[in-house]
Amino acid sequence: MAVKYELIKECKQTGARLGKLYTPHGVIETPIFMPVGTQATVKSMAPEELKEIEAQIILSNTYHLYLRPGHELVEKAGGLHRFMNWDRPILTDSGGFQVFSLGDLRKISEEGVEFRSHIDGSKHFISPEKAMQIQNSLGPDIMMAFDECAPYPADWEYVKKSLERTTRWAKRCKEAHKNTDTQALFGIIQGGMYKDLREQSAKEIIDIDFPGYAIGGLSVGEPKPLMYEVLEYTAPLMPKDKARYLMGVGSPDCLIEGVIRGIDMFDCVLPTRIARNGTAMTSQGRISIKQAKYYEDFTALDPECSCYTCKNYTKAYLRHLFKANEILSSRLFSYHNLYFLLKLMANVREAIKSDRLMDFRNEFFQKYGYAL
Numbered sequence: 141m142a143v144k145y146e147l148i149k150e151c152k153q154t155g156a157r158l159g160k161l162y163t164p165h166g167v168i169e170t171p172i173f174m175p176v177g178t179q180a181t182v183k184s185m186a187p188e189e190l191k192e193i194e195a196q197i198i199l200s201n202t203y204h205l206y207l208r209p210g211h212e213l214v215e216k217a218g219g220l221h222r223f224m225n226w227d228r229p230i231l232t233d234s235g236g237f238q239v240f241s242l243g244d245l246r247k248i249s250e251e252g253v254e255f256r257s258h259i260d261g262s263k264h265f266i267s268p269e270k271a272m273q274i275q276n277s278l279g280p281d282i283m284m285a286f287d288e289c290a291p292y293p294a295d296w297e298y299v300k301k302s303l304e305r306t307t308r309w310a311k312r313c314k315e316a317h318k319n320t321d322t323q324a325l326f327g328i329i330q331g332g333m334y335k336d337l338r339e340q341s342a343k344e345i346i347d348i349d350f351p352g353y354a355i356g357g358l359s360v361g362e363p364k365p366l367m368y369e370v371l372e373y374t375a376p377l378m379p380k381d382k383a384r385y386l387m388g389v390g391s392p393d394c395l396i397e398g399v400i401r402g403i404d405m406f407d408c409v410l411p412t413r414i415a416r417n418g419t420a421m422t423s424q425g426r427i428s429i430k431q432a433k434y435y436e437d438f439t440a441l442d443p444e445c446s447c448y449t450c451k452n453y454t455k456a457y458l459r460h461l462f463k464a465n466e467i468l469s470s471r472l473f474s475y476h477n478l479y480f481l482l483k484l485m486a487n488v489r490e491a492i493k494s495d496r497l498m499d500f501r502n503e504f505f506q507k508y509g510y511a512l
Contacts, residue, residue: 145170176199390409423442
């Protein structure tokens with residue numbers, strides 16, 4: 141088996157899981173946040189910087205890499221690790237979410253999805269078999285099954301049909317997956333916001349027997365309390381001895397609440413996306429550097445942070461870079477935001493070790509300005 145999960149301990153306060161995920165490119169300590177490198181690069185960050193801030197695994201996007209530069213080229217280069225000079229684990233999503241978010245540009249059938257490229261309008265078709273072929277060529281440690289991500293809101297009938305198609309596609313993905321010794325294929329549980337459908341999807345996907353499982357179809361516009369509710373009844377349905385991945389979640393509150401509900405892995409473009417808008421996650425809550433009050437503020441972005449950005453630059457300088465539209469602004473904010481989330485997850489792991497994750501959550505929420 142290419143990837144194996146080991147459950148080390150459960151927090152006495154919350155039941156949160158501390159574990160290790162063994163992959164061909166290294167061991168990952170969980171729970172973990174995965175920075176997103178959509179196009180085989182985490183925007184504005186060099187691989188060496190990602191190592192400095194202790195990123196253990198990054199995520200790349202099948203849909204984008206298939207369109208440009210093409211999976212054949214990446215395979216010729218020796219796979220994603222070689223191509224992007226990253227020797228730690230990589231996870232690739234299946235491209236399903238991107239294809240489904242194209243709206244009018246795509247057409248779903250039992251066979252797969254026909255869509256037009258957002259780059260040049262050219263016509264393409266991705267089936268479960270094609271999604272496996274692309275990911276086998278890219279060579280990540282963990283690949284995701286091709287699924288149908290139902291929108292929110294969606295009615296029960298639609299979601300039921302959608303999740304049943306996801307099950308059929310998951311079986312086809314497993315059959316088409318070639319490099320089982322070096323690449324692990326994770327299944328995705330769907331079912332929208334309906335408890336009975338989540339239970340149906342979990343049973344069907346787990347019966348196929350994958351080395352890890354993801355919860356898809358959350359963080360798609362539903363209110364956070366609803367997401368937490370779905371997690372509360374879905375996570376316990378998943379095997380204890382395999383990794384649990386919540387797709388597309390990356391705000392500090394959702395990470396902590398997700399871990400409390402039994403999740404091991406998370407990813408999101410949020411930290412780098414808001415960085416490009418001059419927004420920082422700090423121990424005192426979010427800061428938007430656009431505000432005039434930072435014009436002559438010569439203090440660090442976050443007084444409690446020891447990242448490169450906070451140790452070397454002031455808010456006044458960062459505001460100047462942002463206003464001047466300098467590339468360094470995106471780099472410094474991205475560095476800080478990713479450091480902040482990775483440090484947060486390291487602190488969460490420590491809190492689980494000490495059986496005090498609920499105390500940690502309450503202290504963090506109070507400081508960050510979240511409702512307790």
